[in-house]
Amino acid sequence: MKRFAIGFAALWFALGATRVLAVTSAIRYATITGTASAPSGSQCTQGYANLCPSGSCSCVQVPGAVVGRVSGKPAIDGTGTADLFLTFDNGAATVSAAGDCTPFFGIARLTTTRLGSPSSETLNLNGVHCAPITTADSPILGGFGIATSPAPVNGGKGYGKVSGFLDPSGSLSLTLHGLITE
Amino acid sequence: MRKLIVLLAIAIVALGASPVLAINATFTVTGHFGVTTTTSKCTSLAYPAMCPSGDNCVCYTATKTSLHTATGGLLTIPPGTTTVDVSVDNTRNTSHPGCKPAWGEIQYTETGGGPDTATIEFFASLCSPLGATLPLTFSGGGALTNATLVVDGFPLSGITGLGTATGTYSPANTGTNLTLNLSAVVVP
Numbered sequence: 001m002k003r004f005a006i007g008f009a010a011l012w013f014a015l016g017a018t019r020v021l022a023v024t025s026a027i028r029y030a031t032i033t034g035t036a037s038a039p040s041g042s043q044c045t046q047g048y049a050n051l052c053p054s055g056s057c058s059c060v061q062v063p064g065a066v067v068g069r070v071s072g073k074p075a076i077d078g079t080g081t082a083d084l085f086l087t088f089d090n091g092a093a094t095v096s097a098a099g100d101c102t103p104f105f106g107i108a109r110l111t112t113t114r115l116g117s118p119s120s121e122t123l124n125l126n127g128v129h130c131a132p133i134t135t136a137d138s139p140i141l142g143g144f145g146i147a148t149s150p151a152p153v154n155g156g157k158g159y160g161k162v163s164g165f166l167d168p169s170g171s172l173s174l175t176l177h178g179l180i181t182e
Numbered sequence: 183m184r185k186l187i188v189l190l191a192i193a194i195v196a197l198g199a200s201p202v203l204a205i206n207a208t209f210t211v212t213g214h215f216g217v218t219t220t221t222s223k224c225t226s227l228a229y230p231a232m233c234p235s236g237d238n239c240v241c242y243t244a245t246k247t248s249l250h251t252a253t254g255g256l257l258t259i260p261p262g263t264t265t266v267d268v269s270v271d272n273t274r275n276t277s278h279p280g281c282k283p284a285w286g287e288i289q290y291t292e293t294g295g296g297p298d299t300a301t302i303e304f305f306a307s308l309c310s311p312l313g314a315t316l317p318l319t320f321s322g323g324g325a326l327t328n329a330t331l332v333v334d335g336f337p338l339s340g341i342t343g344l345g346t347a348t349g350t351y352s353p354a355n356t357g358t359n360l361t362l363n364l365s366a367v368v369v370p
Contacts, residue, residue, distance in 0.1 A: 143321055
């Protein structure tokens with residue numbers, strides 16, 4: 001019995017240690033592609049997207065976007081789908097004859113499969129969306145963080161940068177990379 | 183009189199062709215970036231004052247700055263005084279640590295009585311370092327909202343531009359710890 005208890009304790013300790021060792025921080029990547037709705041007349045009301053500092057905002061939704069991996073890079077949250085809600089603060093746009101850059105606040109609700117198990121995470125996003133600058137695409141630049149509420153399920157925590165484009169046609173393509181602890 | 187006509191004709195051609203004469207330029211600001219002791223947003227410049235009043239915003243002001251253009255060679259920016267204010271919203275951090283919204287403005291005025299001026303407004307996400315030895319980063323965009331600059335030898339007013347705003351910031355008590363770039367398409 002004593003041997004069994006010692007063996008069990010050793011096994012328990014080993015398993016615990018394994019879990020601790022399994023938590024790693026690394027630069028991880030993800031892509032999000034989809035088709036955006038036409039802007040509505042007011043801000044989005046979902047979580048971090050529910051922010052309109054200037055009081056003049058519109059909401060763009062991207063339902064059922066595809067969450068993918070960047071080839072050869074560790075993934076932020078596996079693969080699956082995402083629903084995006086983006087509030088564009090039109091009243092805070094920086095204006096020029098060449099076009100505008102408009103701040104946005106948004107969320108991306110990810111429903112994915114990570115390491116063979118279901119996962120869900122919500123990303124908080126902020127940044128700008130600009131008129132085309134050097135190419136035909138309308139660039140997006142900003143940052144993101146994994147929200148603590150709702151709590152991620154089989155996910156991680158962390159933050160990083162987001163870049164890509166959202167064109168007038170509604171075509172959205174984002175690449176995220178950040179320091180993620182899983 | 184003939185000279186005046188020639189100069190006028192050049193100016194008309196330059197202005198008339200302005201949408202075609204878009205110039206790719208990078209405006210770079212470097213300096214020391216220090217946070218003010220007051221726990222409130224910047225209020226002396228209009229764009230940074232857009233940080234929401236109900237949020238915990240702080241004001242960063244850069245000193246010992248310089249503004250210069252790096253590309254194209256068509257734009258000339260003489261020595262001047264540059265002011266940089268950035269309001270950072272601690273309340274709207276995407277996560278802890280994470281990326282905070284930042285409203286920034288750069289104002290430049292030529293010294294020595296020259297006519298050159300420039301105003302740049304930008305919005306960016308100020309993200310915590312992605313590594314132990316790395317700086318914080320700005321990722322965003324903005325506009326040259328109004329400028330009077332020398333373009334290809336001719337002083338032109340009403341110049342505007344649009345571009346991406348990126349940069350780095352390393353907390354430090356002294357020295358150059360801020361770099362901001364606006365890589366823009368400028369329309370004379």
